[in-house]
Amino acid sequence: MATTTRTTDRGAAYFPRLAAERLDIALCRASAAVARAADAHAAREGLGVGQHLVLQMLDAVGPCSQQTLSEELRIDRSVMVGICDDLERAGHVRRERNVRDRRSYAVTITDSGRRRLAEAQASIPAFLEDTFHTLTPDERGQLSAILGKLLRTGAGGSP
Amino acid sequence: MATTTRTTDRGAAYFPRLAAERLDIALCRASAAVARAADAHAAREGLGVGQHLVLQMLDAVGPCSQQTLSEELRIDRSVMVGICDDLERAGHVRRERNVRDRRSYAVTITDSGRRRLAEAQASIPAFLEDTFHTLTPDERGQLSAILGKLLRTGAGGSP
DNA sequence: CGCCGACTGTTTGACAGCAGATGATTTGCA
DNA sequence: TGCAAATCATCTGCTGTCAAACAGTCGGCG
Structure with missing residues (x-):
């Protein structure tokens, strides 16, 4: 609460200027602020962000190899190991050796996983509203469009 | 969607859909992609992102305590210690005990630091152009405005 | 068949970022 | 004055992420 009581130096409000000219x-x-909010939300929900994304994708597109999951979700494959470990231990996911190619697993969502996903999914809109409530719908649309373009054409695509 | 027992692997292009509805x-x-690009640029330049920001702020507003630097630049104070250590070891910065309050240092940029900053500063526009070249000037302006609003009103300010 | 390269999942090591504790110092208040 | 609380810089331990190395497997080509 004592934020403005004692600003000894003259560096008052330097950050806004910096942020304005450094996109x-x-x-x-x-992103860091939003990520913190997401982590806090995930901690309250009891399901990690990565775990949520994996369940969501498995439910949407069916069984996948860990490789496909990590590529599509942009999560490093060494991190994906731990995520699938946790999900399997919780019974939300099964790993079955692919008979055609025994290097890879077919990761499959279970009924338990679907129920867990539904629970977590339900709280997403409230989280998004809470995080971006200061932006108008127009601004959210613009932000989404611009970030989408940046991800498609620039860095997020194929390095 | 009912999926057959066959692995519907190669769940092609799932990420764009995800990114579209999850702001x-x-x-x-x-942000992760841009941060990687910034780190790579900083590595080529030989001056870390945090070091650059500190020199820039010291040059702009004059001597500061590490506390003020970390607050204004949103860098954790325990991280700021290492940044100032490196800058001091390189001779780009001096730490002088404040006579009024001997708990804090007055961190001051040196002539060497100013020269180093000028060098690094010169390559910033090219880096920004390189990173955001797929966005039109209009889109960059919108993005900057929206992010600024988000930082001011929401997460970046006071949690 | 036998070797070589490519791919999948896993482990390991290095490193950044953050929370919390500590020592030195200042400030507030009785 | 004197003592408790706050502040500044620092150090330590923990967590999460990434790069590189590793073992097992597949495919191709002689």
Whole structure:
């Protein structure tokens, strides 16, 4: 609460100026804040962000190899190991050796996983509203469009 | 959707759909890509992102305590210690005990630091152009404005 | 068949970021 | 004055992420 009581130095409100002219920094700071909010939400929900994404994708497109999951979700494959470990231990997912190619598993969502996903899914709109409530629907649409373009054409696509 | 027992692997292009409806995820993925680009640029330049920001702020507003630097630049104070250590070891910064309050240092940029900053500063526009070249000037302006609003009103300010 | 390269999942090591504790110092208040 | 609380810089431990190495498997080509 004692934020403005004692600003000893003269560096008052330097950050807004910086963020205004450095698009990269504004992007990273905003992302960090949103990521923290998402992690906190996931902790309350008891299902990690990565776990949620994996369940969501398995439910949407059917059984996948860990490789496909990590590529499509942009999660490193060494991280995907731990995510699938946790999900399997909780019974939300099964790993079955592919008979055609025994290097890969077919990761499959279970009924338990579907129920868990439905629970977690239900709270997503409230989380998004809570996080972006200061933006108008127009601004959210613009932001989504611009980020989508950036991801498609630029860095997020194929490095 | 009912899926056969056959692995519907190669769930092609799932990510774009996800990013379109999950603004938080699009933001984080784009930020991660941009942060990687910034780190790579900083590595080539030989001056870390945090070091660059500190020099820039010191040059702009004059001597500061590490506390002020970390607050304004949104960098954790325990991380700021290492950044100032590196800058001091390189001779780009001096730490002088404040006579009024001997708990804090007055961190001051040196002539060497100013020269180093000028060098690094010169390559920033090219980096930004390289990273965001797929966006039109209009889109960059919109993105900057929306992120600024998000940082001011929402997460970046006061949690 | 036998070797070589490519791919899948896993483990390991290095490293950044953050929360919390600590020592030195200042400030507030009785 | 004197003592408790706050502040600053620092250190330590923990967590999560990434790169690289590794073992098992598939495919091709002689």
